Amino acid sequence: MISTFKLAARNLLRYRRRTLLTALLITLGVMTLLLFVAAAGSFKQTMVGSITDSLLGHVQIHRKGYTQSIDNLPLNLSLQPNAVSTIETALKADPDVAAYSLRVKFGAMFSNFTENTSIRLNGVDPAAEEAALPALRDRLNEGDKSGPLVEPGKVLIPTLLARGMKVKVGDSVVLVVTNASGSVNGKTFTVGGVLEGVTGPGGRDGYIHINDARELLRMEKPEVMEIAVRLKSIDTLSAVQQNLNAKLDEIQNKEGKPATELHLWSDLSPFANIVRMIDLMTLFIRIMLVAIVLVSVMNVMLMAVYERIREIGTLAAIGTQPGKLMAIFLSEGLLLGLAGAVIGIGLSYAVVAYLNINPLVFSFGREQITLHPTLQLIEVAGVLGLAVLVSALASLQPAWRAARMDPIQALRHV
């Protein structure tokens, strides 16, 4: 086999310019794919991390039907204490769950004493919320970043609201709510911080202490509208979903149907569609790579066969088996694809290293994204395998043609 590859390598070097151009084409294809995957991967990771670590968590649990009307923040679709207790037991028992936070979500009127506007509020336990959303504090661009996330009597408000209502940290504001039974209640709060927005539902939400929320809503029982769950690893998402769903199904309503629902971050964030689009674009680039390798290698190998008809006839005449002849041409295509892919991978690593030293920064909505592209070994191996496999496939027909050539006709070829 070594001899076959040696012969193949020499034949490739026989037409240096053509080999170089074809290898270059494969190199460019491989680089395009790998760099896109690396950059898109970094973008996805940053965005998904931002959404899950500072807003949604990896998984959310609600009462059945809550997410359908989440825009209205319904107060009558809360999880009752016994259901919350069962869910908490299940979450504590799951080894893949890192933390969770109980949330009381509601809409309120926000007043700075001269103007009013609406605000969506999350009543949270600061320690639990921080454990479930470790990057939430990073969104605080004004206010005390060292103490508890939100203290009783204080409210964290989104940047847009702070700007629009001309409110700053330390100002007094009034939050007025209508509770589930229709009575109105209001309370004065101090602005404890201003939160930078983030892409996704709830990106413009404010935060107060959960006890304040329950007091404002005059809750008789410790109800919860949402449980945000953080996993130890996002890779265990499917397993946790399966495990928790089985336990949540035990919580049933009066009709004997499941009373709760579990959603992954991707079910709740529109960014999941962008992720799907990125994956689709990656697929298209992958298809382009296949096309580039297929066409270029097949073209070169067909030319090689036509140019070497007499040589093929000679080799066949002196006893080279058709299978061996096929192997010679297959090896050429394979080596060509391998060389192009290896160079492409090498250059991709160099570009990725450069981009990590001089990172690309750009804005996505209101977010500043700094790309730190990385090449996953499995992706690199996949691209290498794809290029080599497609090269071999592209060489198959020319190699077959060479192997089936009639030695007499081949020897007579001028």
Place this chain on the structure above:
Amino acid sequence: MALIQATNITKNYRVGNADVPALRGLSFEIGEGAFAAFVGPSGSGKSTLLNLIGCLDHPSSGTLLVNGTDISTLSRNAAATFRGEHLGFVFQDFNLVPVLSAYENIEYPLLMVRGWSPEKRRERVMKMIAAVDMTEQAHKRPDQMSGGQKQRVAVARALVGEPRLVLADEPTANLDHDTAYRILNLMKTMRDDFGTSFIFSTHDPKIMSEAELTFTLEDGRLNTEGVAA
């Protein structure tokens, strides 16, 4: 037993709707250690006959035994194996592999066809390369060699696998007279040293006079059969 035994062999080529006969019922025998020539003008059937003996083609009818094997029954792969084990070829245009050196061209049949071990190959190739007096040029590629040198390498390549028979189609056609005679003498020496039979085709009267046995073909028929020089 004769090395080659042909009985009433014919070969027809299909041209359009008509069968064009290239060989018309040839019968002859060639023994071991022969230095024979098929002679005749262009289109007389010399190359066709060499192709049949070389298992590159099948006769349309008749029986052709080469080294006791009826070559008309061989499959494509079996014919390749037979060629690799029992036959050697020398071509008019030398037909060396351009990316291989003289040494590697000679080594090729042992490596890619026979699958010999490196030590055995080296020993055999060195012996053959010395026999054709190309030791000094062993590293040269075909484009760095003269026509005579290329044909020496081609002869060595044909003989390296110790075949029973070497077939040479117009082996001197592209060489000047002096070189042509040197190649023929080399082939004779090889025949004497290794006991390999040589059959070549030519239309050059001076070259054909070097053969020890001559078969004259004309219009697909044997005109004179096995005339000893």
